[in-house]
Amino acid sequence: MKHFTKLAAAAVLGATLGTAAVAQELYAPNLAYRTGPFAATGIPLMNGQADYFAMLNARDGGVGGIKVNAEECETGYSTEKGVECYEKTKGRSIVTQPWSTGITLQVLPKTNVDEIPILAPGYGFSPMADGKVFQWAFNTPSGYWDAASMILQYLQDENGSLDGKKIAFLHLDHPYGKEPLPLLEKKAGELNFELLPIPVGLKEMQNQSAQWLQIRRERPDYVVMWGWGAMNAGAITEAVKTKYPMENFIGVWWAGHDADLKIVGADGAGYKSISWSFPNPEAPVMADIQKYVVDAGLSQSNPEEMAGVFYGRGVVISAILAEGIAAAQNEFGVAEIDASQLRWGLENINMTEERIEELGLTGMVPPFATSCANHTGHSGGWMLEWDGEQFVKVSDHMLPDTSDYQQLIADKAAEYAEANAPWPTNEDCNVGG
The missing domain is CATH 3.40.50.2300 (Response regulator)
Structure with a gap:
């Protein structure tokens, strides 16, 4: 309840101080790859991501009443271009989304200095799960x-x-x-x-x-x-x-x-x-995207693509980012959060079954939670099978056996920190915290 009170107080404060205090936008750039040899997979993912934020902006005025600018910077999946895009966008961004393990590895040390969180959903360097060592990197909700x-x-x-x-x-x-x-x-x-x-x-x-x-x-x-x-x-x-x-x-x-x-x-x-995701064309979120984005002529997608795995995954990815933003807004009582506050938000995502339903993402992502020590969430997922026409679930919700490689995560994270010394870690973060 205190979170809603904080946001309400922030809104009253903004109204009292006039337009100078009114937030303009949250800049959340996406290092996209709609061109090059990986474009076939990049396009539906980027379309899903873009359409979700377009829907939130049109339906809700964004997140917490502030619109999200999900501008794309084209990399063609090139590591060199990806680093250029990072440098170009980092000045006012609250997050960077590298969209390549190669780019992620290159910007990983930079984000520690620039204090900008990396959001790499389901990709990137697996030891990024260790939030104490990789305090600015997240491969939520499931790693390699x-x-x-x-x-x-x-x-x-x-x-x-x-x-x-x-x-x-x-x-x-x-x-x-x-x-x-x-x-x-x-x-x-x-x-x-x-x-x-x-x-x-x-x-x-x-x-x-x-x-x-x-x-x-x-x-x-x-x-x-x-x-x-x-x-x-x-x-x-x-x-x-x-x-x-x-x-x-x-x-x-x-x-x-x-x-x-x-x-x-x-x-x-x-x-x-x-x-770790599954398309559900009947999910309420898809109806809202149709109403606020597709019918308004704001989408680059098409019905066939929107029914597929990758478009749906793009939607889920932006929903995860939006949840991190909302958590930060609630905690700090401001709509126009900064990168450091978003890091806290991404460390405090709690995607329960109930929350997934509230967001209209029914059946599209398993429940998961993050913490300062756990930057992956380890949501698990489903085994999908191609039946000749589409992918269908052929397993119940599966969970990884993280105990099997928790020590491997710790060892590889420590190796990385030592190889890149001095490497700042989050000493306030306790394992399990």
């Missing part, structure tokens, strides 16, 4: 080691044991693609399965004949894919061509894009993707 944990759990449940199995790890030869390797290597030793890393270079994404020749030769029991953009469509097409059993082919959440599977249609049936 969470994804690897859930995929291995799913395979264990299917087989009873992974002892003696061979798992090919088909991955983009890029920081993003290499992210789950520390955990996969650890689990390969513990569960006694053979891990076969197969990298795909940026220039090989659309022609993976060499990689799939190796897969045919090695005959792995499963192929786990950490792909992105054109790589996903290339891999799925090759798998169909080589008659690899699609039911044994599983991707991370960035390899679960409807458009990639529609290329092969029914031949792709059985392909799976772990996911």
Whole structure:
């Protein structure tokens, strides 16, 4: 109740002081990639993100009565351009959204100096989960080691044991693609399965004949894919061509894009993707987007895209950011929060089932909460399967076994801090706090 009182007091204060005290906007730039080899996946994500804030601005006047400027700075997924965009936008931004693990790694040390939170939903450097060490970075609501944990759990449940199995790890030869390797290597030793890393270079994404020749030769029991953009469509097409059993082919959440599977249609049936989001065209939020954004001619999307996984995920991502903004506004009693206050807000998100319903996101994201020590939330997710026409849920809500790699997170975070010393940490943050 005190939070609402604070916001009400802030509104009265603004009215008393006149227009000088009235907030103008919250600048939350997005380092977008609507061009380049990853555009096919970037466009629906950016459309979902943009449409959610356009809806809030039109329906509610923004968040807490202040509009959000979600301006895009085009990177083409280039790390160099991404850093340029960060430098260009950081002056008045309350957050940066790098949209590439490579860009995230480059701006990570910069944000500690500039004191701007990174919001990297479901991507970035996995040890960013350690909020004490990475006090300005958030990979909410689920990280890459969470994804690897859930995929291995799913395979264990299917087989009873992974002892003696061979798992090919088909991955983009890029920081993003290499992210789950520390955990996969650890689990390969513990569960006694053979891990076969197969990298795909940026220039090989659309022609993976060499990689799939190796897969045919090695005959792995499963192929786990950490792909992105054109790589996903290339891999799925090759798998169909080589008659690899699609039911044994599983991707991370960035390899679960409807458009990639529609290329092969029914031949792709059985392909799976772990996911921390799910599209629900019947969710109330989608009706509001239709009313306030699409019908008003403000959207760049289309009905087919809006029904897909990636557009829905973009909506959820902006909803997470909006929740962080609202939490900060309530705590500090001001509408026009700054970057430091948003960091507090992102550390105090509590997406309960009830709150998800209130936001109209029914069935689109699992519950999760963040804290100063936990910058990921570890929401878990669902295993999705392509049925020949669309992705459907084939599991109940799954949770990662974070106890399995909590020490790995701590060790890798400590290594990073030592390698980048002096590295400021949040000494006021207690583990579990």
